[in-house]
Amino acid sequence: MTPSRATRPGRGRVVGGVARGLADHLGLPVWLVRVAFVVLALAGGIGLVLYAAFWAVLPLARDEDDDAAADSDAARGTDLTRLLALAALVLGVGLLLLAFGVDVLGGAVVPVVVALVGAALVWQQADADQRSEWSATAARAARQTAGSTAQAGRWRVVAGVGLVVLGLIGVLVSRSGPAAAAQALATAVLLVGGAALVVFPWVYRRWREQAEQRRALIRSEERADIAAHVHDSVLQTLTLIQRSAADPREVTRLARTEERALRSWLYAPEGDPTRTFAARLQRDAADVESAYGATLEVVTVGDAPIDASVSALLAATREAMVNAARHGGGSASVYAEVGSDDVEVFVRDRGPGFDPASVPADRHGLRESVVGRMERAGGSADVKSTIGTGTEVRLRIARDAGAPDD
Amino acid sequence: MTDRRLRVVLVDDHVMVRSGVRAEIGDAVDIVGEAGDVDEAVAVILRTRPDVVLLDVHLPGGDGRAVLDRCVEQVPDTRFLALSVSDAPDDVVAVVRGGARGYVTKTITGAELIEAVQRIADGDAVFSPRLAGFVLDAFAGGSAEDDEELDRLTPREREVMRLIARGYTYREVASELVLSVKTVETHVSAVLRKLQLSDRHELAKWASARRLI
Numbered sequence: 001m002t003p004s005r006a007t008r009p010g011r012g013r014v015v016g017g018v019a020r021g022l023a024d025h026l027g028l029p030v031w032l033v034r035v036a037f038v039v040l041a042l043a044g045g046i047g048l049v050l051y052a053a054f055w056a057v058l059p060l061a062r063d064e065d066d067d068a069a070a071d072s073d074a075a076r077g078t079d080l081t082r083l084l085a086l087a088a089l090v091l092g093v094g095l096l097l098l099a100f101g102v103d104v105l106g107g108a109v110v111p112v113v114v115a116l117v118g119a120a121l122v123w124q125q126a127d128a129d130q131r132s133e134w135s136a137t138a139a140r141a142a143r144q145t146a147g148s149t150a151q152a153g154r155w156r157v158v159a160g161v162g163l164v165v166l167g168l169i170g171v172l173v174s175r176s177g178p179a180a181a182a183q184a185l186a187t188a189v190l191l192v193g194g195a196a197l198v199v200f201p202w203v204y205r206r207w208r209e210q211a212e213q214r215r216a217l218i219r220s221e222e223r224a225d226i227a228a229h230v231h232d233s234v235l236q237t238l239t240l241i242q243r244s245a246a247d248p249r250e251v252t253r254l255a256r257t258e259e260r261a262l263r264s265w266l267y268a269p270e271g272d273p274t275r276t277f278a279a280r281l282q283r284d285a286a287d288v289e290s291a292y293g294a295t296l297e298v299v300t301v302g303d304a305p306i307d308a309s310v311s312a313l314l315a316a317t318r319e320a321m322v323n324a325a326r327h328g329g330g331s332a333s334v335y336a337e338v339g340s341d342d343v344e345v346f347v348r349d350r351g352p353g354f355d356p357a358s359v360p361a362d363r364h365g366l367r368e369s370v371v372g373r374m375e376r377a378g379g380s381a382d383v384k385s386t387i388g389t390g391t392e393v394r395l396r397i398a399r400d401a402g403a404p405d406d
Numbered sequence: 407m408t409d410r411r412l413r414v415v416l417v418d419d420h421v422m423v424r425s426g427v428r429a430e431i432g433d434a435v436d437i438v439g440e441a442g443d444v445d446e447a448v449a450v451i452l453r454t455r456p457d458v459v460l461l462d463v464h465l466p467g468g469d470g471r472a473v474l475d476r477c478v479e480q481v482p483d484t485r486f487l488a489l490s491v492s493d494a495p496d497d498v499v500a501v502v503r504g505g506a507r508g509y510v511t512k513t514i515t516g517a518e519l520i521e522a523v524q525r526i527a528d529g530d531a532v533f534s535p536r537l538a539g540f541v542l543d544a545f546a547g548g549s550a551e552d553d554e555e556l557d558r559l560t561p562r563e564r565e566v567m568r569l570i571a572r573g574y575t576y577r578e579v580a581s582e583l584v585l586s587v588k589t590v591e592t593h594v595s596a597v598l599r600k601l602q603l604s605d606r607h608e609l610a611k612w613a614s615a616r617r618l619i
Contacts, residue, residue: 295513299539299571302546333535333573337542346572392572 007061008127015120016055016127048116060127087117111170118163125156233261253293260286277310277343278303281336284318294325294332302338304399310343312377313397317345319369320393324349328391342398350390366393412527415439415454417447417473418462418489423512427460427489430516435523444468448476455481457527461506463490463497474504485526489514495540499609503602508532525576530591531598538571541601544608556604559597566593 006025008017019037023030040047091113172181237258244250264282273283278300285296304310317334324332328349335346366383370393374381379397412435416424419442428437438454441447444467451459451473459477461470470488477484486506492498498509508531510522522532533541545559559567562583569579576594580587601609 297513297535297573299535301539301542301571335535335539335568335572337568337571348573 006058008055008058009061016051016123017060018051018054018058021058021061022054052119055123087113111167111174113167114170115164115167118160118165118167121160121163122157125153125160128153229265233258249293253290256293256295257286257290260289275306276303277306277314277338278336280306280314281317281334281345284314285321285334288318288321288325292322292325294328294330296321296325296332296334298334298336300336300338304338304343307400309377309379309397309400312373313343313345313379313395316370316373316377316379316381316395317347319373320345320347320366320395323347323366323370323393324351324391327351327354338399340399342396345395346392347395348390348392353385353387353390355385355387370395411436412458412523413438413454413456414523415441415447415450415456415459417441417450417459417465417470419443419465423462427519431520431523434520442466444472444476447473451477451484452480456484458523459484459486460489460523461486461501463488463492463501470501470506471504474501474506478505485529487522487526487532495543498537498540499544499601502537502598503609505602507598508534509537510534511536525591529595531594533567533570533594533597535571535573538567541597542567542571544606545600545604556600557606559600563593563597566590567597570594 006021008021009024019033020030022028023033026033037047037051040050091110169181169185172184175181176184237254241251241254244254264286273279281300282298285298288294289296306314317336321332321334324347328351332347332349335348337344371381371383374395374397377397379395381396382394383391384394385391414431414435414437416427416437417440418424418427421442424440424442428440431437435458438456439450441450442465444465447459447461447465459473461473463470465473470490474486478486486501488498488501488506488509489512490497490501490509491512502509507526507529508522510519510532511534514522514534525532541559542564545557545564565583566579569582570576574582576587576590579585580590583590
């Protein structure tokens with residue numbers, strides 16, 4: 001990928017991503033650019049000035065494909081160690097030059113390095129802030145992590161500023177002795193304090209405005225989300241209902257399907273239907289409801305991951321629900337309870353009921369698909385039906401040994 | 407069951423729902439008042455002092471819980487039954503802990519609703535399968551160190567709750583467990599009391615959490 005404009009990528013960087021960005025842009029190997037910067041840096045500091053200028057000017061690349069938040073989190077864990085390694089390198093080269101009698105910085109190598117490391121810390125944090133802002137607008141999930149990383153970021157800025165101040169003081173002291181340094185320092189503090197006093201209200205207002213804008217953006221995204229959902233499903237269904245007004249059965253089915261969709265959206269389903277029992281049972285019940293136009297009230301207590309035995313139980317439950325929906329007079333109760341060592345399901349309808357003894361052996365229905373299935377899986381099934389009051393199917397299976405709870 | 411017709415107030419912000427409920431139970435009970443928001447509801451309840459209030463969980467101006475907070479102590483003889491479309495345990499548990507003696511969903515049939523109103527008026531509790539499920543969830547894993555009687559269900563109460571969660575009526579629960587209907591009602595009322603007063607973590611969490619959407 002060759003961007004028309006050079007950017008600083010979020011990954012594969014040592015300090016600010018300047019060298020990698022330039023290398024990508026110019027089609028040169030990264031190490032060459034890096035060496036060039038180091039050589040220029042040793043030539044009277046030109047490389048450092050250039051590097052800083054590029055850092056300020058080149059925009060941070062927006063990684064579309066990888067998860068920006070996760071990436072920057074991972075990067076943050078290591079940036080301090082990378083910085084320290086870099087500082088050690090610079091220090092070593094400086095001391096080497098000193099040893100050969102080349103006094104590049106007038107004996108102030110250590111303080112200058114300290115100040116540079118501090119500055120790099122602050123600049124890196126600015127990048128991280130920008131990235132977390134992107135991920136916050138892109139995904140609401142970022143809100144949960146924002147608190148703790150913001151805290152860490154603040155400390156990093158404080159540490160960086162501290163290092164810069166310390167380094168500058170060091171340069172002053174090594175250049176002009178402690179007394180003159182103290183005087184210069186006092187002057188500097190006065191100047192900086194005065195400037196801060198003047199700029200503070202403006203900076204504060206900007207900061208407040210930005211926070212407000214962010215909140216408004218999140219709100220409007222939430223609203224758009226709701227509007228899109230209402231449009232996609234509710235309005236569609238209402239249109240369909242009007243069109244099938246002559247068919248009460250169809251209208252009931254449509255309304256019921258929509259109600260269920262809206263419900264699962266509002267009362268956020270816990271768990272993933274491909275992995276947990278309760279969510280899967282709810283989804284199966286929903287399928288059966290829309291296929292047969294019946295009403296199933298599903299109540300679950302507890303939850304479990306879907307393993308082989310739970311999977312067999314779910315298949316049998318589905319058959320029992322289909323049976324209840326077809327013959328149960330339009331409505332049925334489904335109750336599932338996950339205990340510490342077994343899972344039980346009860347499917348009860350209030351249909352006409354039947355006499356189990358009179359069901360011909362060739363009618364597969366319940367006998368084969370429910371009872372047989374459960375027995376093969378090592379569980380048990382029991383059908384209780386009374387003519388006039390309805391049918392209840394009870395299913396039970398032991399949980400796999402060693403299966404973790406929830 | 408009393409000879410006198412029960413006096414009922416309907417509280418729901420949707421006129422359609424109120425007229426639907428009125429059409430379904432109006433022949434069996436006297437509907438002495440209706441209200442569409444919290445302030446109206448409080449005024450009507452204090453003025454008419456009904457036997458039973460059918461209370462929607464979500465209301466403009468503060469929710470069903472607010473009506474309970476402002477009425478329960480002033481009309482001690484009035485019983486409240488929560489009637490809701492909400493499936494969220496925090497909604498349901500909040501009104502029950504606020505003083506409602508039961509919870510049913512709006513999909514309930516007219517005959518069942520009349521029976522529920524009468525049961526509530528007699529001082530018993532009405533549990534839908536879903537509320538029974540919430541109770542079993544909240545009181546699951548009653549560990550041995552929970553010495554507080556309020557924080558545990560007795561084995562019998564647990565059996566009753568499980569049957570209600572399975573869709574059994576009180577009468578069916580009674581015949582399944584070989585008990586009288588009265589005994590079943592006593593068990594359910596005991597569970598209601600625990601639901602209202604227990605400090606179990608799940609209950610407190612549901613009662614305090616309010617959904618934002």
